[in-house]
Amino acid sequence: MKVLCGIIEKDGLVLITQRSESMSQPLLWEFPGGKLEPSETEEECLVREINEELSIDITPKQRLTPASYTYPDKIVELIPYTCAFKGSEINLLEHLRYKWVTPGALASYTWCPADIPVIKTYLQLLQG
Numbered sequence: 001m002k003v004l005c006g007i008i009e010k011d012g013l014v015l016i017t018q019r020s021e022s023m024s025q026p027l028l029w030e031f032p033g034g035k036l037e038p039s040e041t042e043e044e045c046l047v048r049e050i051n052e053e054l055s056i057d058i059t060p061k062q063r064l065t066p067a068s069y070t071y072p073d074k075i076v077e078l079i080p081y082t083c084a085f086k087g088s089e090i091n092l093l094e095h096l097r098y099k100w101v102t103p104g105a106l107a108s109y110t111w112c113p114a115d116i117p118v119i120k121t122y123l124q125l126l127q128g
């Protein structure tokens with residue numbers, strides 16, 4: 001399945017979210033997003049999912065290299081976009097927690113395995 005995730009940037013920080021105990025991949029950190037529906041574009045999916053999960057508005061900016069990971073029950077193709085934060089207050093509707101972190105701190109969280117190469121790609125992009 002195709003899953004879109006947003007690397008949402010604000011003032012040099014990045015928004016990360018922790019999956020709740022009741023979700024698959026419980027308690028692991030991820031970039032907010034979700035499954036692509038057949039009727040929508042990747043950008044529409046990101047805007048919709050992030051609004052549904054956090055009640056914030058974002059603008060997708062740059063598509064990064066997708067990463068595939070085989071979980072016991074599914075193959076996830078994770079498609080990352082950097083996104084601009086457009087505002088309003090974060091409301092956690094599904095996740096346990098969120099944090100704004102520096103890119104340098106990303107590696108110190110326990111991520112969904114599919115995100116590991118995505119973080120590497122993102123850090124390389126920042127380094128130019």
Ligand SMILES: Nc1nc2c([nH]c(=O)n2[C@H]2C[C@H](O)[C@@H](COP(=O)(O)OP(=O)(O)OP(=O)(O)O)O2)c(=O)[nH]1
Pocket residue numbers: 003004005023024025029030031032033034035069076078112113114115
């Ligand atoms: N949103 C998001 N999902 C991710 C990331 N990394 C990663 O492996 N995933 C996985 C977790 C989920 O299995 C799937 C996203 O599904 P979802 O959040 O829309 O819905 P879900 O938990 O109900 O999906 P499911 O696993 O129960 O089928 O992708 C990420 O950075 N962001």
